[in-house]
Amino acid sequence: MIGAHDSALDLLYPALRVHGKPLMTKENLPELRAEKTPEPAPAAVVDEVVPPPACAVLPVIAPNSPERFVNRELSWLAFNGRVLQEAQNTRHPLLERLRFVSISSSNLDEFYMVRVAGLWGMVKEGVASISDDGLSPTQQLARIADFSGQLISEQQRVWRGLKAELADKGLAVISANNLNEADRVWLDVHFREQIFPVLTPLAIDPAHPFPFIPNLGFSLALKLARVRDEHMVMALLPIPPQLQRFVRLPGPAKEKGKSKHARFIPLEEVIEMHLGELFPGHTVKGSGLFRVIRDSDVEVEEEAEDLVLMFESLLKRRRRGSVILMMCTSSMADDLRTFIADHLDLKDEEVVRVGEMLGTADLKQLILKERGDLQFKPFVARFPERIRDLGGDCFAAIRAKDILVHHPFESFDVVVQFLRQAAADPDVVAIKQTLYRTSSDSPIVSALIEAAESGKSVTALVELKARFDEAANIKWARDLERAGVQVVYGFIDLKTHAKVSLVVRRESGRLHSYVHFGTGNYHPITAKIYTDLSLFSADPALGRDAAQVFNYITGYAEPSGLERLSVSPLNLRETLVADIENEIANAKKGRPAQIWLKLNSLVDADMIDELYKASQAGVQIDIIARGICCLRPGVPGLSDNIRVKSIVGRFLEHGRVIAFGNGHKLPHAKAKLYISSADWMTRNLDRRVESLVPIDNPTVHQQVLDQILVAQLKDQAQSWHMKADGSYARDEASGEADAFSAHTYFMTNPSLSGRGRALRIKSPRTVTGSRREQA
Numbered sequence: 132m133i134g135a136h137d138s139a140l141d142l143l144y145p146a147l148r149v150h151g152k153p154l155m156t157k158e159n160l161p162e163l164r165a166e167k168t169p170e171p172a173p174a175a176v177v178d179e180v181v182p183p184p185a186c187a188v189l190p191v192i193a194p195n196s197p198e199r200f201v202n203r204e205l206s207w208l209a210f211n212g213r214v215l216q217e218a219q220n221t222r223h224p225l226l227e228r229l230r231f232v233s234i235s236s237s238n239l240d241e242f243y244m245v246r247v248a249g250l251w252g253m254v255k256e257g258v259a260s261i262s263d264d265g266l267s268p269t270q271q272l273a274r275i276a277d278f279s280g281q282l283i284s285e286q287q288r289v290w291r292g293l294k295a296e297l298a299d300k301g302l303a304v305i306s307a308n309n310l311n312e313a314d315r316v317w318l319d320v321h322f323r324e325q326i327f328p329v330l331t332p333l334a335i336d337p338a339h340p341f342p343f344i345p346n347l348g349f350s351l352a353l354k355l356a357r358v359r360d361e362h363m364v365m366a367l368l369p370i371p372p373q374l375q376r377f378v379r380l381p382g383p384a385k386e387k388g389k390s391k392h393a394r395f396i397p398l399e400e401v402i403e404m405h406l407g408e409l410f411p412g413h414t415v416k417g418s419g420l421f422r423v424i425r426d427s428d429v430e431v432e433e434e435a436e437d438l439v440l441m442f443e444s445l446l447k448r449r450r451r452g453s454v455i456l457m458m459c460t461s462s463m464a465d466d467l468r469t470f471i472a473d474h475l476d477l478k479d480e481e482v483v484r485v486g487e488m489l490g491t492a493d494l495k496q497l498i499l500k501e502r503g504d505l506q507f508k509p510f511v512a513r514f515p516e517r518i519r520d521l522g523g524d525c526f527a528a529i530r531a532k533d534i535l536v537h538h539p540f541e542s543f544d545v546v547v548q549f550l551r552q553a554a555a556d557p558d559v560v561a562i563k564q565t566l567y568r569t570s571s572d573s574p575i576v577s578a579l580i581e582a583a584e585s586g587k588s589v590t591a592l593v594e595l596k597a598r599f600d601e602a603a604n605i606k607w608a609r610d611l612e613r614a615g616v617q618v619v620y621g622f623i624d625l626k627t628h629a630k631v632s633l634v635v636r637r638e639s640g641r642l643h644s645y646v647h648f649g650t651g652n653y654h655p656i657t658a659k660i661y662t663d664l665s666l667f668s669a670d671p672a673l674g675r676d677a678a679q680v681f682n683y684i685t686g687y688a689e690p691s692g693l694e695r696l697s698v699s700p701l702n703l704r705e706t707l708v709a710d711i712e713n714e715i716a717n718a719k720k721g722r723p724a725q726i727w728l729k730l731n732s733l734v735d736a737d738m739i740d741e742l743y744k745a746s747q748a749g750v751q752i753d754i755i756a757r758g759i760c761c762l763r764p765g766v767p768g769l770s771d772n773i774r775v776k777s778i779v780g781r782f783l784e785h786g787r788v789i790a791f792g793n794g795h796k797l798p799h800a801k802a803k804l805y806i807s808s809a810d811w812m813t814r815n816l817d818r819r820v821e822s823l824v825p826i827d828n829p830t831v832h833q834q835v836l837d838q839i840l841v842a843q844l845k846d847q848a849q850s851w852h853m854k855a856d857g858s859y860a861r862d863e864a865s866g867e868a869d870a871f872s873a874h875t876y877f878m879t880n881p882s883l884s885g886r887g888r889a890l891r892i893k894s895p896r897t898v899t900g901s902r903r904e905q906a
Contacts, residue, residue, distance in 0.1 A: 191768050194743065197265030199769060201761045201857040203734055204246055204271055208278045209859060210758040211238050213779045213851055215282065216861075218289045222848065223781070225300060226498045226505040229293055232286060237492040239279060240347060240424060243456050247275060248426035251455050263736045263761065276480060283458075287487040290494065300505060301392035302497065304377065307400045314380055315404075318396075322405045326374065330402070332409045335365040341474040342367060346425040346452065349490065351402065352463065352471050354417035355410055363416070365470060368409065374398055376493040391501050397488070419463025421471060422489055426452035454481075461486045507781060510878060512542040512659070525549045526556075526636065529645055529667045533828040535835060536665040538651065539782060540877040543658035546632075546665055547574045549647060553634045554582035560642070561588040561635040563681045565627060566607065567652050575653045576607050580614040590617045592684050594627045619685045621820070625700065627684055628815065629808045629822040633677045644674025648824045650786040650806055661785040662877075664806050664839075666824060666831070670695070673824075684820060697823040699809060704738075704816045706823060710791045710803060711741045711750075717794050718749035725792035726752045727840050731785060732759040734812040746772040755843055756853075757784040765855045777859060780849035780874050789823075790836055798836045800829065834882050848872035 192198050217223060218231040253260060253268040261267055266274070294304055310318070333342050344350055344367075351368040377395040399420050406415055454475045459468055461484040472482050488494075498506065515534055521527040525548055528534060536545050551574070553559045562582050566575070583589040593608045608618045621627040630649035635642055651663030672694040679690035680698055689701065697706035711726065718724035726745065733739065733754065739762045742752055752773045754760070764773040778784050787810060791803040809821035826832050847870040851859040864870045 192763070192766050194740075194747075194769060197261075197263065199743065199763060199766070200262075200264040200736065200739065201763060202262060202264045202266060202271065202274070203759055203761055204242075204250075204275055205278060206759045206761055206857065207242060207246070208275065208282060209857065210777065210779075211235050211242070212282060212285075213777060213859060214238065215285060215289060217779060218293065224505050224507060225293070225296055226502060227507055227781070229297070229494055230498060232289055232293065233492050233495040235282070236286060236490070236494075239282065240492060243279075243424045244346070244427035244452075247272070248452070248455050250275075251453075252426065280483060283483060283485060286491050287485060290487055290491055297497070300502075302499070302502065302505075303392075303394045304497070305380075305394055305396055307396065307404055310380075310396070317381055318378070318401055318404065321378065322401060322408075326398075326401065327405070327408065329371050329374065330368060330409060333367045333369070335367060335474075342369070344369065344423050344454075344475070345372075346427060347422060347490075348372065349399070349420060349422045351399065352419050352421055352459075352467050353406070353410070353415060354464070354467050355413040356416050358412050358414060364413065365467075366410065368402065368406075370398065370402070376490070376496055393499060393502075395497065417464040417467050419460045419467055420489055421457055421459035421463070421468075423454045423475065424456040424458075425454050456481055456483065458483045458485055458489055460484070460489060510539075512539055512544075513881060514542045515545060516881075518545065518548075523548070525552050525667070526634075526645060526669075529669050533670070533831050534667045535826075535831040535882070536667070537834075537839065537877065537882050538658045538663045538665065539660060540662075541882060543655050543665075545667075546647065546649070546653065546658075547578065547655065549634070549645075549667065550575060550578040550632065551581075553636075553645075554578045554585065554587070556636065558638065559587060559634055559636045561590075561633075563590045563592075563631075563633040563677075564653075565592045565594070565629055565631050565684075567594045567628060567630065573607065573653070574655060576611065579611060579616055583611070583615040588617075589615070590619065590681065590685065592619050592621055592627055592681070594621055621684050622687075625818060625820055626814075627820040629680065629698070629820050631677055631680060631822060633674065633681060643669065644671065644677070645669050646673050646677045648673075648677075648806065648808075648822055650788075650808055661783045664786045664788070664835070666806060666826070668828075680820070680822070695825055699815060699819060699821040699823075700817050703807075703809060703821055703823045707738070707789070707811075708741055710789075711745050713793070714750045714791055715745050715748040717792070718745075722794045723792050723796040724748070724750040724794075725790075725797045726750060727788075727790040727797055727836075727844070728752065728811075729755040729784075729786065729788040729840060729843065730810050731757050731787070732810040732812050734759055734761050734810070735816055736761075736813075738811045738816070742773060743769055746770045753844055755784070760853060763855045763857065764853055770855075775853035776844075776846075776862075777851045777853065778843060778846055778849050778873065779851065780872075782874055784843075786839075788835060788840055790840060798841055800832065802832075802836060804832055804836055806835065838880075838882060839877075842871075842873040842876045845871050846873035849874065 214231055215235040218228045218235070220228065223231070250268045250272050254272065259267055262271060297303065333339060335341055349370040351370065353366040353368065355364040355366055356362070357364060376398050378398055378401050380394040380396060382392055382394055402409075403418065406418075454477060457472060457475060457477050459471070459482065463484075468482065472479075503509075515528070515536060517531070517534065518525055518528045521531075525545070534545075536542075550562070550564070553562050559582070562579065564575070564579060579589050579591055591608075591611050593611070608620070612618050630652065632647035634645045636645065637643075646668050648666045648668075649663060651658060651661050651665075673696065676690070676693050676696040679688075679693060680696065682688045683690055683698070690698065693702070697703040714724045714726055724745075726742075733756045742762060746752055747769070750772060754762070754764070754773065754775045755778060756775055757777055757779065760775050760777070762770065762773065762775065764770050764775040787807040789805045789807065790797055792799065793801055793803045795801050804826040805823050806826060807821065807823045809815040809819070809823065815821050826835055847862045847864040847867075849872060850862040850865065852862060853859050862870070
């Protein structure tokens with residue numbers, strides 16, 4: 132483990148230093164004033180849309196060398212490092228910084244449960260498959276272990292710093308030796324009444340075999356001596372997840388006009404204080420807390436006849452997946468740690484010792500609603516004015532013109548209202564809907580049930596293979612079926628990830644279709660956090676294409692002659708490649724050739740090679756890849772014309788947008804523009820049902836290209852620029868008080884397509900003012 136702060140940062144984030152100086156210091160990133168309602172962001176100048184090209188730090192790389200790719204797993208770990216760095220960004224309120232530590236920890240848990248588990252399984256089965264960047268599973272696991280070990284160490288260091296800052300603000304996490312007598316008396320009662328009844332101490336001996344430890348489960352490992360004869364006993368004390376990780380101690384009553392102070396003590400310390408009540412007649416000779424991470428991926432049998440029954444069975448097996456990592460407190464004695472690891476069949480390299488706190492994902496429990504002064508000020512999403520102009524009639528607004536809703540800056544209630552209106556409208560005859568992820572009290576599902584109960588034809592595609600949401604989706608499927616909804620579970624070998632709604636309405640004796648295409652899930656909770664795009668349209672061609680997509684999912688009928696949409700695994704990849712080839716042709720003719728690409732992940736080797744090919748032909752390419760990016764920008768002779776940035780901030784960048792100059796300099800009214808549900812990963816392009824939706828309506832086109840993409844390319848406050856070696860550096864202007872923030876711009880500037888009459892009165896401030904001259 133790394134001890135010194137500087138060495139940890141240098142190893143984890145080599146790109147955090149510019150000219151030998153760290154970017155994140157009090158001197159160059161001063162704490163700003165308490166957050167107020169953001170001022171409108173200044174308009175931008177087109178010439179400053181993108182930063183200078185990334186500086187290459189690698190020698191020339193051959194076009195066919197594995198070195199042209201960044202390792203997928205290490206790229207993801209680098210992303211999670213950027214998430215953790217937001218915990219030290221003093222632009223954010225203190226509890227929001229704590230939330231970033233929690234997010235980075237839960238991200239890492241899931242990474243081990245799925246990605247590391249997959250590599251571990253390959254090694255176990257003797258599969259020597261080589262990654263695109265030329266590493267074997269064993270080599271990848273070794274590098275992951277090094278990187279994640281440093282990341283865990285950094286999480287602990289950041290938590291120690293935040294813990295001190297929280298105490299200064301009246302939120303103290305204390306240890307047992309800081310308790311006063313009144314605290315101890317209260318904890319004695321609280322333990323007996325609220326904790327003791329749910330604990331089950333377990334001795335480990337030939338008559339009491341080692342118990343099952345659930346995934347992410349905490350347990351105290353104990354070495355005990357029986358008082359009467361000094362007989363040694365090994366024991367475990369599983370800590371039920373139903374108990375809160377932190378026990379709030381009683382404190383003084385809230386003073387008028389002052390924030391309420393709070394003190395907490397970790398649950399494990401409370402339990403250790405009372406081990407005598409759990410193991411009477413024994414003395415504790417050694418103890419330590421540990422938790423395990425298990426393989427939680429689910430493999431699907433291609434010939435399974437009943438997907439629902441199969442998934443219910445797989446979910447029960449998931450909790451018993453193989454242990455792939457054990458984390459324990461560094462104070463745990465070697466013999467006790469070895470005892471636990473041996474019973475879990477773990478090697479030394481599969482055990483990580485943590486000095487400060489296990490399971491930092493639980494730190495989110497310290498984010499108290501009552502301390503709003505230490506959190507982001509609530510942001511109220513806008514509702515499209517055009518729908519209000521028409522008395523709340525979604526169909527009338529969509530008939531008038533396509534609408535694009537930019538979540539979370541514009542309300543997800545638009546999507547809900549669209550389906551609720553469809554459910555209540557006697558002229559609506561059919562509704563078709565994909566459901567990948569949704570909330571536990573989903574208004575979308577409620578609207579579908581209401582529609583079915585009112586006699587409408589309702590079809591719901593429920594994706595059972597939505598990782599970690601399978602159980603919730605099975606429940607929704609049962610509820611929908613009981614209401615009379617035709618529930619379909621899609622393909623066995625393809626995951627349906629496209630976000631599509633289709634409403635068929637009878638108007639003047641004829642049927643008309645209304646469609647919604649989204650880049651995010653039909654989930655009202657994540658829609659308040661994820662930045663996504665929702666397109667509503669009454670375009671007959673899009674309606675016909677959507678109907679074909681649903682027929683493909685429900686009846687395996689491959690679409691013939693799609694008019695507007697591209698769909699994976701059928702033709703989405705081919706459409707993108709053709710558009711890249713068109714930019715290459717433009718470059719060779721001496722015409723402007725540009726690509727703007729916004730994704731969550733860029734992994735697919737063939738698509739990366741297409742971008743390399745375009746760069747070599749002279750196409751200027753700017754990529755916003757929030758998470759994984761396996762492409763190396765700025766490599767001489769390979770990717771000189773490619774720049775990559777990542778935006779990590781208050782909101783999670785999630786929408787996918789692709790723009791091709793089409794013979795013009797971006798942004799331009801004649802550019803080819805798409806929104807998509809698909810990242811550029813092999814699974815999305817070849818093994819999922821995904822959608823690529825062209826944007827042709829002039830107002831929506833301008834909104835997506837001139838407002839959204841330009842603002843994100845201009846962002847300084849939350850941007851990281853990728854270097855050719857795979858490392859990232861914060862934007863050099865990020866520490867400046869007037870650094871341009873795309874998120875602030877979106878919060879303070881209404882979008883174009885939903886303005887209605889307001890647009891005629893006053894146009895929203897655009898990020899660039901030269902589009903009309905270009906057109």
